[in-house]
Amino acid sequence: xxxxxxNPRYQVTQFGKPVTLSCSQTLNHNVMYWYQQKxxxxxxxxxxxxxxxxxxxxxxxxNFQSRRPNTSFCFLDIRSPGLGDAAMYLxxxxxxxxxxxxxxxxxxxxxxx
Amino acid sequence: xxxxxxxTEMTATEGAIVQINCTYQTSGxxxxxxxxxxxxxxxxxxxxxxxxxxxxxxRFSSFLSRSKGYSYLLLKELQMKDSASYLCAGxxxxxxxxxxxxxxxxxx
Numbered sequence: 001x002x003x004x005x006x007n008p009r010y011q012v013t014q015f016g017k018p019v020t021l022s023c024s025q026t027l028n029h030n031v032m033y034w035y036q037q038k039x040x041x042x043x044x045x046x047x048x049x050x051x052x053x054x055x056x057x058x059x060x061x062x063n064f065q066s067r068r069p070n071t072s073f074c075f076l077d078i079r080s081p082g083l084g085d086a087a088m089y090l091x092x093x094x095x096x097x098x099x100x101x102x103x104x105x106x107x108x109x110x111x112x113x
Numbered sequence: 114x115x116x117x118x119x120x121t122e123m124t125a126t127e128g129a130i131v132q133i134n135c136t137y138q139t140s141g142x143x144x145x146x147x148x149x150x151x152x153x154x155x156x157x158x159x160x161x162x163x164x165x166x167x168x169x170x171x172r173f174s175s176f177l178s179r180s181k182g183y184s185y186l187l188l189k190e191l192q193m194k195d196s197a198s199y200l201c202a203g204x205x206x207x208x209x210x211x212x213x214x215x216x217x218x219x220x221x
Contacts, residue, residue, distance in 0.1 A: 031207070033208070033209070035211075040216075041213065041214075042117075042200060042211040042212055042213045042214050043156070043200070043211045044211075045208055045209070045210060045211075048207070048208055050207060055207065055208070090155055090156075092209075094209075101146075101158050101161065102146065102158070102209055103158070104155040104156050104157075105155060106154070106155050107154070107155045
């Protein structure tokens with residue numbers, strides 16, 4: 001059974017139209033991550049939560065926001081998507097402490113038209 | 114700063130052995146992960162090393178040298194289905210940073 005679930009799997013949005021991607025986990029993990037992965041590139045960390053503590057990467061554009069209303073759910077909001085934001089968005093979770101495996105969802109593919 | 118380096122691509126023959134190297138610099142090192150990623154799919158966990166030495170798991174082994182900031186992933190008895198991108202990722206400072214990935218092509 002899937003432990004990290006992302007919705008939608010595929011999203012097409014218009015240039016400038018806000019979009020929200022969701023992630024839920026059944027692992028009760030403290031840490032949740034959002035990565036952006038463009039074609040043939042490594043996943044790039046956008047931000048992560050340690051419980052409710054939000055940690056934004058310095059080079060994450062302001063266009064990207066996140067919410068974590070509870071342990072199980074985390075959202076990625078793209079306020080005004082541009083063509084350059086087309087990518088796969090990966091949600092991941094991990095427990096705390098050394099050796100905790102990071103589990104990825106299946107990803108959400110975003111297309112901007 | 115944090116930096117992960119690995120070769121962009123490698124080619125190997127079915128049945129052979131291949132070693133994918135990774136060098137890293139992370140703040141507050143908390144382990145080195147290897148993930149496999151097929152095109153269009155999410156990364157899947159292969160291995161984790163936090164202590165020096167070799168960890169063996171079936172056809173896959175991973176090695177870590179903390180003093181050298183170096184790791185490798187060893188794949189034995191290569192199969193066609195092993196063609197994928199292999200991502201080295203360093204954990205530190207509460208987050209996981211990925212290298213660019215090594216695209217492995219397995220030829221018959």
